[in-house]
Amino acid sequence: xxxxxxxxxxxxxxxxxxxxxxxxxxxxxxxxxxxxxxxxxxxxxxxxxxxxxxxxxxxxxxxxxxxxxxxxxxxxxxxxxxxxxxxxxxxxxxxxxxxxxxxxxxxxxxxxxxxxxxxxxxxxxxxxxxxxxxxxxxxxxxxxxxxxxxxxxxxxxxxxxxxxxxxxxxxxxxxxxxxxxxxxxxxxxxxxxxxxxxxxxxxxxxxxxxxxxxxxxxxxxxxxxxxxxxxxxxxxxxxxxxxxxxxxxxxxxxxxxxxxxxxxxxxxxx
Amino acid sequence: xxxxxxxxxxxxxxxxxxxxxxxxxxxxxxxxxxxxxxxxxxxxxxxxxxxxxxxxxxxxxxxxxxxxxxxxxxxxxxxxxxxxxxxxxxxxxxxxxxxxxxxxxxxxxxxxxxxxxxxxxxxxxxxxxxxxxxxxxxxxxxxxxxxxxxxxxxxxxxxxxxxxxxxxxxxxxxxxxxxxxxxxxxxxxxxxx
Numbered sequence: 001x002x003x004x005x006x007x008x009x010x011x012x013x014x015x016x017x018x019x020x021x022x023x024x025x026x027x028x029x030x031x032x033x034x035x036x037x038x039x040x041x042x043x044x045x046x047x048x049x050x051x052x053x054x055x056x057x058x059x060x061x062x063x064x065x066x067x068x069x070x071x072x073x074x075x076x077x078x079x080x081x082x083x084x085x086x087x088x089x090x091x092x093x094x095x096x097x098x099x100x101x102x103x104x105x106x107x108x109x110x111x112x113x114x115x116x117x118x119x120x121x122x123x124x125x126x127x128x129x130x131x132x133x134x135x136x137x138x139x140x141x142x143x144x145x146x147x148x149x150x151x152x153x154x155x156x157x158x159x160x161x162x163x164x165x166x167x168x169x170x171x172x173x174x175x176x177x178x179x180x181x182x183x184x185x186x187x188x189x190x191x192x193x194x195x196x197x198x199x200x201x202x203x204x205x206x207x208x209x210x211x212x213x214x215x216x217x218x219x220x221x222x223x224x225x226x227x228x229x230x231x232x233x234x235x236x237x238x239x240x241x242x243x244x245x246x247x248x249x250x251x252x253x254x255x256x257x258x259x260x261x262x263x264x265x266x267x268x269x270x
Numbered sequence: 271x272x273x274x275x276x277x278x279x280x281x282x283x284x285x286x287x288x289x290x291x292x293x294x295x296x297x298x299x300x301x302x303x304x305x306x307x308x309x310x311x312x313x314x315x316x317x318x319x320x321x322x323x324x325x326x327x328x329x330x331x332x333x334x335x336x337x338x339x340x341x342x343x344x345x346x347x348x349x350x351x352x353x354x355x356x357x358x359x360x361x362x363x364x365x366x367x368x369x370x371x372x373x374x375x376x377x378x379x380x381x382x383x384x385x386x387x388x389x390x391x392x393x394x395x396x397x398x399x400x401x402x403x404x405x406x407x408x409x410x411x412x413x414x415x416x417x418x419x420x421x422x423x424x425x426x427x428x429x430x431x432x433x434x435x436x437x438x439x440x441x442x443x444x445x446x447x448x449x450x451x452x453x454x455x456x457x458x459x460x461x462x463x
Contacts, residue, residue, distance in 0.1 A: 011444075014451060015419065022420045024394040025325065025401060029317040030338055032310050038338070039306060039345035238332050238376060 179258045183220070191225075191254045192266060202244035203270025212270040214245045218252070220262045225254040233265060290315075290430075291355055298354035306345055313341055316361050319431040322417040323365040326405065328372055330398060336372050340365045359433030403453050404446075411446030414439055 180187075203212060215233040220226070230250035232242025245268050293311070300308035317337070324336045344361055351360050404415050417423045417432075425443060429436040 011447060014447060018400065018419045018450075019422060021393075021400050022397050024397040025330065025420050026422075027321070027334065029313065029321075030334065032313050035313060035338055035341045035345070036306055036309075039342045238335070238372060240331065240335070243335070 179222075179256050182222075182257050182259050183254055183262055187255050188264065188266070191252045192249065195248050195252055196268065199245050199248040199268045200270055202241055202248065206239075206241040206244060208241050208270045210270060212241075213267050214242055214270070215265050215267045216242070216246045216249045217263065217265045218249060220254050220264070222257045222259045222261055225256045227252055227254075228261065294357055295354040298348070298351065298357055301345070301348050302351070302354075309341075309345060309348075312357065316358065316431065317341075318421040318423065319358065319417065319428075320361055320365045322421040322423070323362055323413055323432075324369045325401070325420060326412040326416040327366070327369040329376070330401070332372060332376075336368050337365075340368050343368070356433070358431045362432045400454065404450060406453065407446055407449050411442050411449065414442040415446045415450065418443055 199214075202208075202214075203210075208214075214236045217229075217231045217233055219228040219230075221228050227250045230246040231237070232239075232246045236242030236245070249266065249268070294315075297308050297312050301312075320340050321333065321337050324333050324340070328336055340361065344364060351357065401416075401420075404412055404419075407415070413432075414428060414434075417428045418425070423431070425439045426436060428434065429439045432439075434442075
């Protein structure tokens with residue numbers, strides 16, 4: 001739909017000259033799959049823009065969703081699903097499963113879309129309780145949202161009992177008295193150390209000066225030792241360098257501890 | 271008295287716009303029904319528009335992230351779009367707000383100075399200088415000029431994608447170009463002197 005009649009010849013020349021100068025600012029769109037995947041598994045509350053580096057919480061929710069999706073595929077006919085995206089199971093799957101299930105190489109998310117997985121965490125203690133899981137999923141399909149944390153575990157009579165909402169319940173691990181109350185500085189350093197080289201590589205990748213320090217705010221879940229959220233702090237809170245470092249630190253695995261969670265800011269010098 | 275005017279070309283444009291609009295409405299409804307993948311052609315069609323709107327306000331290094339955020343938010347909130355035909359203006363508004371939010375966040379946390387990446391090429395520096403001149407223009411002209419000069423969109427395309435009237439786009443482009451030329455000319459003159 002070219003309509004150069006809007007311009008006289010002189011104006012057209014100016015426009016063309018400026019277009020040539022501004023050419024370096026043109027760029028192509030990022031892959032559509034990236035946007036789609038982020039929109040599908042985005043775990044930000046409604047009304048806020050999803051931040052790609054907030055993958056700590058996302059990983060937990062995705063892990064729960066993957067387990068549900070995988071079991072759903074095994075115990076029931078698939079729901080009338082819209083379209084399905086293959087997602088490789090993240091290493092954090094053991095968050096949801098105490099006895100690791102034989103996870104397939106590629107897991108298909110068969111949950112009804114849109115499903116708000118913001119606060120969803122499903123702990124499946126035993127594979128025998130599929131019928132309860134099926135009921136749960138049927139409920140999920142009806143409501144399209146699931147905000148309760150559901151624990152399925154047999155009691156002393158072998159029956160399944162469920163616990164209440166996520167906000168009020170602490171996972172079993174967090175109540176374990178043998179665990180330390182919280183993390184020590186040594187625990188934190190030991191958990192970050194294996195990732196330090198990878199985090200430093202972000203500096204070279206994004207052209208940062210040698211003495212640049214990127215601070216990342218981590219939120220760690222006591223029950224699992226996994227990172228719930230990782231946010232780069234100012235002045236790197238909006239740039240790609242901060243996001244890169246935060247993405248790396250979000251993979252850290254800390255020892256479990258009794259407290260529900262721990263927040264800390266960890267600096268990485270490039 | 272009646273006048274005979276050949277409107278075949280105008281009809282062609284109008285038909286093209288209507289066809290595109292019909293396709294978009296179908297796609298938006300499919301997305302609202304749960305088929306997120308149906309958004310793919312809309313992403314391709316509107317990426318330049320959103321990119322231009324964001325680029326006219328935000329720093330170049332953070333533009334790509336903001337653009338992606340806009341589309342992710344759009345997908346998550348597509349159910350709130352009551353009129354599927356208004357997708358373009360809806361996305362444009364979302365892009366403006368996301369950019370304003372990003373700029374506001376930056377103002378509270380970081381220095382105003384825009385960091386130059388190590389190894390920025392001279393052509394890119396020149397482009398950034400022209401972009402800076404565009405950003406100093408009145409707000410009404412910035413967005414239209416960036417869509418025209420960076421994204422290579424025509425006036426009618428800008429009107430179609432952003433929901434502005436063709437008349438507004440034409441006026442903004444002409445006045446914006448005039449101001450920009452004056453500003454760039456003044457800069458050159460200053461350097462020469």
